[in-house]
Amino acid sequence: MENNKKERNPIELYRSILKQYWGYDSFRDLQEAIITSIGEGRDTLGLMPTGGGKSITFQVPALAQEGICIVITPLIALMKDQVQNLRKRGIKALAIYSGMSRQEILTALENCIFGNYKFLYISPERLDTEIFRTKLRSMKVSMVTVDESHCISQWGYDFRPAYLKISEIRDLLPNAPILALTATATPEVVEDIQEKLKFREKNVFRMSFERKNLAYLVHKTDNKYGELLRILQRTPGSSIIYVRNRRKTKEVTEFLINEGITADFYHAGLDNAVKDLRQKRWQNGEVRVMVSTNAFGMGIDKPDVRIVFHLDLPDSLEAYFQEAGRAGRDGDKAYAIILYSQSDRTTLQKRISDTFPVKEYIIQVYEHLQYYYQMAMGDGFQCIREFNLEEFCRKFKHFPVPVDSALRILTQAGYLEYTDEQDNASRILFTLRRDELYKLREMGSETEALIHAILRSYTGVFTDYAYISEDSIAVRTGLTRQQIYNILVALTKRRIVDYIPRKKTPYIIYTRERIELHALQIPTSAYEDRKARYEMRIKAMVDYVTTDGACRSRMLLHYFGEKNEHNCGQCDVCLSNRSANNLTTKMLEELKSRILTLLEHGPKTPIEIANELETNHEILAQALQYLSETGIIKIESGMIQIPK
Incomplete structure (x- = not known):
């Protein structure tokens, strides 16, 4: 198979892989150019707006080569989703992220070396571990993909210090080219990405950010719910409504349902099963409107969204452009509508103090964290701890928003890593070989029924941890969820399986030992510089919604460094001036x-x-x-x- 790949024309090979695994006859827009560039071994940066088909640009060339493609991404939900989708297509893929046990990580890395896997998805925080770097030396790596690559730039809106470790990994893989991908990047960020990733030569492929079928509108109103209802009643089709917090998702949904519009809400705090069900109902058209925080949208490929609303202002044009871009991917007329009132400006300005609490407060949160974990001075290095934000705030009389911000700044300063809340489904690995399992006697009818159901429902459980659903198994076996839990715990104690029950929690990972408070320094780069850039992004967002004399599409394109001499003719500014x-x-x-x-x-x-x-x-x-x-x-x- 590999010999055949080498003999064939690369473009023909790429197209045949696309057809075989995805069913498409041809690539979209810049996909083929990016694939050809990385396939030739050139470091490549691809700027592709939301919905541009980024994943194809690394999955196809990786399948055309020997070895494994390492995909670095901070989006754990997207990581899990892509691994699942690849496996459904018969492609071997794995993921490593916060919250996995050492044994799970070890098993996954061993599979990457010996198991003929094609993709390893990994969060940037895991790159710096000794176990990963040791195993990496034994892997045959074809290429490295850096998704959300704007995170490596301190000029970017979502800078993550862990991304700076990627260039060190690069030193261990001198022959593996890097494909950097992002949906949004200003000119400064484009330069910075290539410099930080040590590109051998500058090599950027840009897809135009102009969306000719998408009309950007700002409706100024003090009655947002009334305006929202009026627009939905006159414009048919599927919609997404973005709001700032979880409480509001439910509130807006109830309002719409009471007005006879089918709607559902979505946020990171919901169970995975609930999120999946709601997403499917919306994608299938059973529900017309999805009301969500910014947790909704990653990996969503619904082409016929007619309107994306923002009831609250995002804190950057980068975030707004990504979310607005989920409308009209089918090329038909669509709208991105901000409902703006004067108080929104004040609310947005308040986010600056919420996002950057005073340094004394940040140091206090650090001190309380040590009390919370009973961490002795000098201890803590590389410790991983579950973190319950509500419990922490209750115990030390804090409010959640500034604590969350303080922990993120401590992450930027290099003292710890604070991961977002992660919903890790239950996982299982059989620690006995299949033939040994069948030799066991007197396990009981319920235990045998459970084992048979798992073996029938899930593949690869003897070589890798498999995600399982206790609810699904309960339907197949007639056992209750509690019975299944008890049996699997008992089997774990007997060393027949390794069962890791579902857990939903953020994590604190200590990147250095606990230090004295007087020695804790929050550098300018982690606080003052980031705060100044955050204020600039807030200002750009406010300017966008309050400016009445410039085409909105041109304002967005200019922000991302794209020159455009013509007005769109369809935004609210263009229509009012026509x-x-x-x-x-x-x-x-x-x-x-x-x-x-x-x-x-x-x-x-x-x-x-x-x-x-x-x-x-x-x-x-x-x-x-x-x-x-x-x-x-x-x-x-x-x-x-x-x-x-």
């Missing part, structure tokens, strides 16, 4: 409010509206044209009305 320059956005908002108030009493003719409003006819005509084009009003048989 007919004439004398209708300002402020006038338009005032007229919109007065027109809609009039129409609440029933349809009216343009003349009736003009008489009641007593305004300039030309300006009124422009306003009515804009409101009609954006679907806020409907003109039918000479009558103007609010769409039902």
Whole structure:
């Protein structure tokens, strides 16, 4: 098989792999150029907006070569999802991340050396462990993929210190080319990524960030729920609504359901099974609207999303562009709508102090963490501890948001690693060989039924830890979840299996020993510099929603370093300026409010509206044209009305 691969034309080989595993006949946009570049052994940076098909650009060339592709990504949920999808296609893939036991990690790494696996997904924090570096020397690595590569840049909006270790790994793999991928990067970040990853030569492939089918709109309103409902009632199709916190996801969902719109909510705090079910219902069209925090969207490939709403402002244009980009991937007309009120600006500014609490507070959180774990001075190096934020805050009388921020700054300063809440499904590995298992006697009918159900339902359980669902096994066996748990714990004690029950928790990993408080230093790079850049991103977001004189698409493209000389012609700014320059956005908002108030009493003719409003006819005509084009009003048989 490998010999055949070498003899064939690379492009033909790549296309045949694409067809064999994904069923597509041709690549999209820049995919083939990026694949060819990395396939030739060149360090490559690919800038591909959300929905551009990033994963294909490393999965195809890795399958065309001997050896394993190491994929570095901070997104654990996406990591698990991609491993699962690859396995469904018959491709051998593994993942290593925080929360796995040493034995699990060891088993996974041994499989990478001897098991003919093609992909190893790993979080950047795990790169620095001695066990990984030791095993890496024995692996045949074809290429290294760095997903979310903007995280390596201190200019980026999501800088992670662990990403800086990637260049050290590179020294251990001098012949393996690097493919860096990101959906959003400013010009400074593009340069920084290549420098930090020690590219042999600059080599960037950019997909245009312009989305010609996507209209960016900012609706200024003090009645967000009313405006949201009005837009949903007049624009059919699937939607995503992004909000800032978990409580609000439920609140907005209940409001929509009460108004007769099918909706569901999604956030990181939900069980995996619940999240999967809700995601499937939304993707299948059983539910029209998904209300979510920013936890929703990674790995979601629903092409027919017609509107992405933001009820709360994101804290960067990078985050906004990624989330807005989930609309209209099918190429049909779609909308990215921010519902903005004056108080949003104040709320966004407050996030600066929430995200960067004073240094004295950060040091206090560090001190309380030592009390929480009863960590002695000088101890702690490389210790991994589960962390219960609610319990910690209750015990030391803190509020969750500043504690979360303090722990992230301590991570940036190099004292610890604070991982996001992770939902690790139950895992099982049979520690006996299959033939030894069948020789066992007197295990009991329930235990035997359980073992048979697991062996029928899950593959590879003798060589690697497999994710299992106790609920699914309960349906197959008729046993209760508690019975299954008890039997598997008993089998673990007998060393027949290694069973790791499901656990949902964040982790604190000490990257150095506990030190005296007077010695704790929070460097400028971890605090002042990051705070200044965060303030700049907040300002760019505020400028975007408050500027009335510039095309919104051009503003976004300019921010990401893409020159564009033409207006989009479809954002709210372009539409309000299309007919004439004398209708300002402020006038338009005032007229919109007065027109809609009039129409609440029933349809009216343009003349009736003009008489009641007593305004300039030309300006009124422009306003009515804009409101009609954006679907806020409907003109039918000479009558103007609010769409039902």
